[in-house]
Amino acid sequence: MSTRAERVCTQLRDSIIRGDHVAGSRLNEVDLAAEFGVSRTPIRAALSELASEGLLDYMPNAGYSVRTYSAQQMLGIFEARAALEGLATRQAVENGITEAQRALMQRAIDETEAVLSRRRWEADVTVFWSHINTWFHGAILEAAHNDHLAWLLRKSRSIPLVYSSMFRRFDLNRIAKAHEEHVTILEAISQRQAVRAESLAREHIYKAGLFVVERMREHEMQAAHAAAMARADGSTPAQPVAS
Amino acid sequence: MSTRAERVCTQLRDSIIRGDHVAGSRLNEVDLAAEFGVSRTPIRAALSELASEGLLDYMPNAGYSVRTYSAQQMLGIFEARAALEGLATRQAVENGITEAQRALMQRAIDETEAVLSRRRWEADVTVFWSHINTWFHGAILEAAHNDHLAWLLRKSRSIPLVYSSMFRRFDLNRIAKAHEEHVTILEAISQRQAVRAESLAREHIYKAGLFVVERMREHEMQAAHAAAMARADGSTPAQPVAS
DNA sequence: TCTTGCGACCGTGTATACATTACACTGCTC
DNA sequence: GAGCAGTGTAATGTATACACGGTCGCAAGA
Numbered sequence: 280m281s282t283r284a285e286r287v288c289t290q291l292r293d294s295i296i297r298g299d300h301v302a303g304s305r306l307n308e309v310d311l312a313a314e315f316g317v318s319r320t321p322i323r324a325a326l327s328e329l330a331s332e333g334l335l336d337y338m339p340n341a342g343y344s345v346r347t348y349s350a351q352q353m354l355g356i357f358e359a360r361a362a363l364e365g366l367a368t369r370q371a372v373e374n375g376i377t378e379a380q381r382a383l384m385q386r387a388i389d390e391t392e393a394v395l396s397r398r399r400w401e402a403d404v405t406v407f408w409s410h411i412n413t414w415f416h417g418a419i420l421e422a423a424h425n426d427h428l429a430w431l432l433r434k435s436r437s438i439p440l441v442y443s444s445m446f447r448r449f450d451l452n453r454i455a456k457a458h459e460e461h462v463t464i465l466e467a468i469s470q471r472q473a474v475r476a477e478s479l480a481r482e483h484i485y486k487a488g489l490f491v492v493e494r495m496r497e498h499e500m501q502a503a504h505a506a507a508m509a510r511a512d513g514s515t516p517a518q519p520v521a522s
Numbered sequence: 523m524s525t526r527a528e529r530v531c532t533q534l535r536d537s538i539i540r541g542d543h544v545a546g547s548r549l550n551e552v553d554l555a556a557e558f559g560v561s562r563t564p565i566r567a568a569l570s571e572l573a574s575e576g577l578l579d580y581m582p583n584a585g586y587s588v589r590t591y592s593a594q595q596m597l598g599i600f601e602a603r604a605a606l607e608g609l610a611t612r613q614a615v616e617n618g619i620t621e622a623q624r625a626l627m628q629r630a631i632d633e634t635e636a637v638l639s640r641r642r643w644e645a646d647v648t649v650f651w652s653h654i655n656t657w658f659h660g661a662i663l664e665a666a667h668n669d670h671l672a673w674l675l676r677k678s679r680s681i682p683l684v685y686s687s688m689f690r691r692f693d694l695n696r697i698a699k700a701h702e703e704h705v706t707i708l709e710a711i712s713q714r715q716a717v718r719a720e721s722l723a724r725e726h727i728y729k730a731g732l733f734v735v736e737r738m739r740e741h742e743m744q745a746a747h748a749a750a751m752a753r754a755d756g757s758t759p760a761q762p763v764a765s
Numbered sequence: 766t767c768t769t770g771c772g773a774c775c776g777t778g779t780a781t782a783c784a785t786t787a788c789a790c791t792g793c794t795c
Numbered sequence: 796g797a798g799c800a801g802t803g804t805a806a807t808g809t810a811t812a813c814a815c816g817g818t819c820g821c822a823a824g825a
Contacts, residue, residue, distance in 0.1 A: 282582050282778065308807070318780045319807090327567065331574030333673070339525050340786055340807060355668035362609040366602060425598035427681075430576070431606075431674050438670075525808065551777070561810045562777090583777060583816055 283317045288325035290315070295334050295345060296437065298444040302347045306335070333438050350495040353442065357488025360435040363428060364416065365481030368464065371422035372473040380418040384465050387415040391458045395451075408454055415461055419468075419480070439491055445498065453490055457483070526560050531568035533558070538577050538588060539680070541687040545590045549578070576681050593738040596682065600731025603678040606671060607659065608724030611707065614665035615716040623661040627708050630658040634701045638694075651697055658704055662711075662723070682734055696733055700726070 291311075294300065311322045330337040336346045348356070371380075390411050394404055420429050460483040467476035534554075537543065549569065551562045558565065573580040579589045591599070614623075633654050637647055663672050703726040710719035 284778080285582065307805095309805095320779050320781090323807090324566075324570065324778090327570050328574070331571070333670075339528065342807060352669055356670040358613070358668065359606065359609060359671045359674055362605045363602065366605045370601070425601065426595055427576075427599040427678070428602045431602055431677065434674065434677075435670070527808080552775095563809050563811090566777090567808090585777060 282321070283315075284321035284324035284328075287311075287315050287317065287321050288328050291325055292329060292332070292334065292437070295329070296440045296444060298441065300345045302345050302441075305342060305344045308342065333434060334441065348438065348442070350492045350499055353439065353495055354488060354492045356435055356438055357484060357491070360432065361481045361484035361488065363432050363435065364419075364484045365477040367420050367423040367425065367428055367432065368468065368480035369473045369477035370425055370428075371419045372468050372471055372476050374422055374424055375471075376418070376422040376468060380422050381465075381469065383418045384415050384461075384468075387411045387418075388458070388461055388465065391454070391461070395455055395458065412457070439488075442491060442495060445494075450490075457487065460486070525564065526558075527564035527567035527571075530554075530558050530560065530564050531571050534568055535572060535575070535577065535680070538572070539683045539687060541684065543588045545588050545684075548585060548587045551585065576677060577684065591681065591685070593735050593742055596685065596738055597731060597735045599678055599681060600727060600734070603675065604724045604727035604731065606675050606678065607662075607727045608720040610663050610666040610668065610671055610675065611711065611723035612716045612720035613668055613671075614662045615711050615714055615719050617665055617667055618714075619661070619665040619711060623665050624708075624712065626661045627658050627704075627711075630654045630661075631701070631704055631708065634697070634704070638698055638701065655700070682731075685734060685738060693733075700730065703729070 300306070306326065308319045308322050308326070311326075312319045315322065326335060326343045327337075329335045330343060334346060335343045337343050376384075391408065394408065420432060423429070460479065464476060464479045464483060467479055543549070551565050551569070554565045554569075555562045569578060569586045570580075572578045573586060577589060578586045580586050619627075634651065637651065663675060666672070703722065707719060707722045707726060710722055
């Protein structure tokens with residue numbers, strides 16, 4: 280059995296990624312303590328951990344709030360992540376991947392093809408593909424044998440998830456594109472083409488970033504438009520943007 | 523005035539980087555609380571923060587200990603850092619650096635030349651050069667306009683400092699080499715050669731990493747040799763490696 | 766002699782009470 | 796009416812007491 284702080288941390292992380300809390304909203308320690316049925320002590324430990332993961336903002340004497348990222352900042356995250364995933368892929372080739380790792384990546388590709396061949400949209404496909412994606416990139420990261428790199432990537436992967444949940448569904452075309460890129464990357468890795476694999480992985484992440492950023496920009500435009508409309512009406516916006 | 527947790531965190535970080543605590547040694551919360559004259563609460567907050575920076579290890583129900591890195595792991599850190607600093611340099615060129623940033627980098631170069639021209643070793647030169655180095659890379663990072671990248675790099679820069687403090691003095695030749703690389707990097711940035719600047723920065727960090735790793739390998743060899751000698755004597759080593 | 770169970774102690778995990786800070790509101794003054 | 800000082804309140808920061816888990820040592824049995 281784990282500690283209460285760990286359990287609170289896990290649940291809160293899921294809750295934030297699920298989008299239960301409005302971006303920028305403050306997290307009241309007493310309320311959270313009541314909600315989770317524990318004291319403030321484990322709550323504070325969990326909040327501290329989530330802040331270190333970049334999901335929360337912390338200001339001394341002002342507490343924690345759900346961290347917001349602009350489209351520009353999100354692009355920066357994906358650019359950094361692209362560099363790191365590229366490095367991981369190159370190191371994986373240089374070290375040589377195990378048969379188990381190659382099999383896992385192949386399985387991820389096969390499963391995706393099975394989903395795509397059905398040509399229809401199911402509610403849980405998004406979640407399923409998210410898992411498949413995790414396998415694929417997890418196998419590469421494992422083969423890279425670089426703990427620190429894995430640590431940095433963990434810190435870069437969770438933040439975009441918060442915003443992914445904003446979009447109701449993933450574009451099937453986007454998955455198909457990403458799938459093709461996975462196939463090519465595995466091909467390059469299998470042929471021990473380190474530099475090519477690095478470039479492909481880097482571009483793969485960058486494209487995924489562009490997709491998310493595009494959606495965020497649309498969202499920001501809509502929000503700005505709605506705010507302008509509300510100002511023109513002389514009425515207050517239905518949903519205030521910040522607290 | 524800041525919180526106690528912040529002050530404890532800052533002091534403890536310096537203390538760890540200074541090498542006051544044996545690598546791998548456990549940090550007792552009660553002892554630390556007595557040492558800093560505060561209760562365990564701010565101590566725990568500080569320890570949590572330092573663990574998130576990679577300086578400490580945390581195990582539930584077993585507390586915090588000074589994290590140790592093998593030469594192999596340190597190489598991994600520098601490889602990741604090289605990729606990130608390379609990206610930062612490229613983005614700095616793409617965004618264009620301000621005159622103030624260029625001036626700061628030039629000043630770092632001038633100051634280093636002043637130190638090197640003296641051709642003699644002073645005790646505080648290591649500290650001074652460390653600051654100069656921070657200016658130079660800080661200016662690049664600022665020009666990159668990428669918050670997340672800066673955040674990731676902060677997490678990658680502090681860890682090697684712990685091991686740098688193990689070596690009594692920096693090699694003057696090493697500083698001279700790094701200086702030449704700085705000159706070349708600034709040249710590439712000034713001429714807006716993004717790809718060249720990225721490659722140079724990446725190699726610059728990688729070389730610095732090789733230097734540190736080399737020293738660590740020597741150190742590991744010596745430790746292994748000493749341990750073997752002690753075993754041959756049938757006596758216990760003077761300084762136990764682990765707790 | 767090795768193994769295994771129990772128990773005591775040490776240290777972390779958690780709850781709670783109190784201290785302190787920040788902010789908002791009120792009332793006063795200019 | 797505007798600005799500022801003072802006060803009250805709500806939240807976070809800190810101290811402390813207690814709960815709980817883990818480990819080490821000792822002893823009893825195989």
